[in-house]
Amino acid sequence: MSGKTKFYIVAAEALPEIFVKVAEAKRMLQTGEAGTVGAATRKAGISRSAFYKYKDAVQPFNNMKAGRIITFYAMLKDTPGVLSDILSIFAASGANILTINQSIPTNGCAAVTVSAETSDMTISLEELIAQASAAPGMVKFEILAG
Secondary structure (H helix, E strand, O other): OOOOOOOOOOHHHHOOOOHHHHHHHHHHHHHOOOOOOOHHHHOOOOOOOOOOHHHOOOOOOOOOOOOEEEEEEEEEEOOOOOOHHHHHHHHHOOOOOEEEEOOEEEEEEEEEEEEEOOOOOOOHHHHHHHHHHHHOOEEEEEEOOO
């Protein structure tokens, strides 16, 4: 066998219970539901030694069809409230904002990138783009990636 690690995607129901519990303990640590490994393993019903044995080998699979992350680029006028108005459009659409990066304004404008998870939007992507593009203070709005 070669030295390369092989990976498989397996339904959780087909895995030994320990792997599912290790993944659950890792999730609790990541979300803050449990503050320590000891607390997470107790809640998951496994030993700390089992957790440490498998923690690096067990990773949840994030189904890319379940969510869609899109990064938007905006050029905004350097006017109070413009960014807030744009973020309100995202919030009203049901998009979940993941990151916001803004440059220091120069020549009266600031470049902003917004990454958002769009699978739960209540309006179409085209409508979001139209609303954001028409917002007061918006100079340019487009999809950068996704």
